[in-house]
Amino acid sequence: MIALSMNRTDYENDIRSLLMAFFYGEKIVLNGEEWNVRLDVRYTENHTALVLKDHNGRSLEKEGDCHFEDYRLGRNDIKNLVYRLLSEYTGMVLPWGTLTGIRPTKLPMEMYESGASRADAIHYLKDTYLVSDEKASLCAIVAENEAKVLKDVDYDHTFSLYVGIPFCPSICAYCSFSSYPLSVWEKQVDSYLDALCKEIEAASTMMGNKKLLTFYMGGGTPTSLSAAQMDRLLTCLEQYFDLAHVSEKTVEAGRPDSITEDKLKVLRKHHIDRISINPQTMNQETLDLIGRRHTTEEVKQAFHMAREAGFMNINMDLIAGLPGETSEHMQRTMDAIVDLAPDSVTVHSLALKRAAFLNQNREQFPVAGADEVNRMIGISHEGALAIEAEPYYLYRQKNIAGNLENVGYARKGCEGLYNILIMEEKQTILALGAGASSKFVFHNEHGHRIERVENVKSVKDYIERIDEMIDRKKNFLLKSENSF
Structure with a gap:
């Protein structure tokens, strides 16, 4: 203590x-x-x-x-x-020095807006915050790439839409999200979609003249839905929101054991142009330990199935520092990822969240220290560069050993715009579904401020209190009408 x-x-x-x-x-x-x-x-x-x-x-x-x-x-x-x-x-030296915030890239981005160079930003990070050469360079490069992706975004007149599906095939040991195992909640899925479609209809009139820029369906695991349920949900979205000119439409297909040809056909039918297939690791013993309940071979099969279905923008999520893993495990994972050659890779440092089973049972799940995790991050960086993917967004979370980072890498043109917008916090994110948190951004001559309106996390409460969830947003926006 x-x-x-x-x-x-x-x-x-x-x-x-x-x-x-x-x-x-x-x-x-x-x-x-x-x-x-x-x-x-x-x-x-x-x-x-x-x-x-x-x-x-x-x-x-x-x-x-x-x-x-x-x-x-x-x-x-x-x-x-x-x-x-x-x-x-x-005797420790932290790679990020004294920087403890979620968004270290904010510092070089502010400097670039004032005309500073990459060298200026790197020097400032090292001198003021004691950041290592490696992390200062990474931070400065990410800020440059973020700025390129965001340069044409009209924050005042656009918004993004998030839809949450809280169900998963099983709950992973590291997970702290509002997720519900499908085996227990399967009979409630249609009732959940009834409530969600009601919220979608009501929310479609809330943004006034703002245009929808990006759409993101996350969870949970959205592809836990059946093909028919996914078709119903996307049809509902198209009925009430104009998705025709949206820049990016993403659906997380995170668990490979939830992906089928029929579901991929539904996603293609509704013009979803970006999906995420998330192995987290390509070491089978680790997958078994953390409760993923799928094989590394299923990851490869799901990826190839998605390519054959026509998906040309596929992301893959990985976690550095999973229980029992070392830099050798990460090297095996990255070798497999490089062979698949996805269009983007997002590498997370393991965060031991309070509610996660892994955190509550640490003695059963020994994890690597900060130095080893940092070596694993370095291996993932080299692997990403091998598929010509550059770092384009970066953030940190609490409860990560050594205050390490999460980094998104992408080939040019395959960056996840929504990923940057959710971290940048300059654009309104309208969020629907159980556990969803809307962020309303108000711009004025002094900058911008953010107000959050949250839905309840419990699926049962969300279904029973859907009218209240809708009224929360309506009442908030009515009070904010003159400034939104």
């Missing part, structure tokens, strides 16, 4: 994020009386003193001036001071 003691709580979350990165998996308690390591933070007017102690009697101290008159400068000063202390104590 890590105890954090502060004479005032300024920058508490920033300090906690660094403690979580250096002491991965440890519980952090403010003013805890029982501890293995204790960090004392004492602020004066423009000065900070740190004392780190452990139960073995080791003690380290650091102090320095902090520019508290400016919040951003003060935050950088305190994070640098804490980082150097923790790095000295643990």
Whole structure:
């Protein structure tokens, strides 16, 4: 247990994020009386003193001036001071330095908008945030590629649509999403679609004159639906939303054991132009361990089936750091992915979310440390380049060892526009279905602000309270009519 003691709580979350990165998996308690390591933070007017102690009697101290008159400068000063202390104590160097936010690419993108070069951005990331050469270069390149993809997006007059299907063939050990095993909920799927179609009809009038730019169906596993159910849902969407001129229409076909020729034909019939087939790993023993219940051979069969059906933009998701895996496992996975040659690859660092079975049973699922996961990420980077895919979006999550990253790679023209938009948070995302969270973006002369309207996560509650879910959005938009 890590105890954090502060004479005032300024920058508490920033300090906690660094403690979580250096002491991965440890519980952090403010003013805890029982501890293995204790960090004392004492602020004066423009000065900070740190004392780190452990139960073995080791003690380290650091102090320095902090520019508290400016919040951003003060935050950088305190994070640098804490980082150097923790790095000295643990012997660790974090690849992302003091950067703990979800979107590190925001920094170079802001610099590019002011006329800075890639070299300027890399230097700034290294000098200000202690980011490694490798990650600073990656961040700067991703920001450049993001800017190219987004350059023609009209945020004021467009929106994106998300539709959630919360059912899965089985629940994976690492999953914390609002997902429901189809074997238990199969009899409720049609009732769920009844409610979802009702929400689709109501939502189709909510965006006024805004044009639909991208459509994304996620989950769960949307291809858990039967071919007839998928046809019904997409027909409903086409009835109420104009999909004819949408730039990108994506359906996650995540589990290869949920993909059939009939379902692929339905997706093609409705002009879905991008799908995601997600093996997570191409090592069979790992798939068995995490409860995927499909084989690596089924992954290959599903991929080739999709190609034969005419899909020319196929993404594949992978996870670095799955239980029992090392860089050798990642190399085998990437060799198999390179042979398949998908159009994009998204590589996630394993995040141990609180609700995931894997996190609640860590002793059964030993996972690699941050250094090994970072090597795995490096192998995936080389594999992506081998299929001529460049990094185009990047984000981080909480509960990742070493504060590592998730990266999307794509061949030119195959980038997932929705993926960037959901992270960029400059465009309204209208989200429908159980557990869906709409993000309404309001632009003004000072920039933009974001308001969220969420649906209930429970499938049962969503079905029973669908009118309330619709009214939540309607009432919110009525109150915001003058500014939306």
